Amino acid sequence: MRVESFFEWLGETLGAIIRFIVEALGGFFALLGRAGANFMDGLSRSLGMDPSWLGIAALILGLLLLFSAIRAFLRGALIWGLILLLVALWLLSLLIA
Numbered sequence: 598m599r600v601e602s603f604f605e606w607l608g609e610t611l612g613a614i615i616r617f618i619v620e621a622l623g624g625f626f627a628l629l630g631r632a633g634a635n636f637m638d639g640l641s642r643s644l645g646m647d648p649s650w651l652g653i654a655a656l657i658l659g660l661l662l663l664f665s666a667i668r669a670f671l672r673g674a675l676i677w678g679l680i681l682l683l684v685a686l687w688l689l690s691l692l693i694a
Contacts, residue, residue: 646692659688 641648646656662685669678 644693652692655688655692659685659692662688 637653638648641652644656646652662681666678666681666685669675669681
C-alpha cells in the first residue's frame with residue numbers, strides 16, 4: 598500500500614512540474630507574439646501603411662534595394678545604382694502614405 602502511494606505521489610509531482618513548464622513556455626511565447634504584433638502595429642502606424650505581413654515584407658525588400666543602391670554607388674556602378682535607387686524609391690513610395 599505504501600509503495601502505491603509513493604508512486605502516485607511521484608506521478609502527481611512529475612505531472613505538476615511538466616504542467617508548470619508547459620504553461621510557463623506558453624506564456625513566454627504568447628508574450629513574444631504580443632510584442633511582435635505591437636511592434637508591427639507601431640511601425641506600420643508611424644509609416645502610414647497596412648500592418649500586414651506582405652506590407653512588412655515589401656518594406657524590407659525596399660530597404661534592401663535602397664541599401665544595394667548605396668553599395669552600387671560606392672562600387673562605382675552608377676547606372677545600376679540609379680536603377681536600384683529608382684526601384685527602391687518607387688516601392689517605398691507605394692507603401693508609405
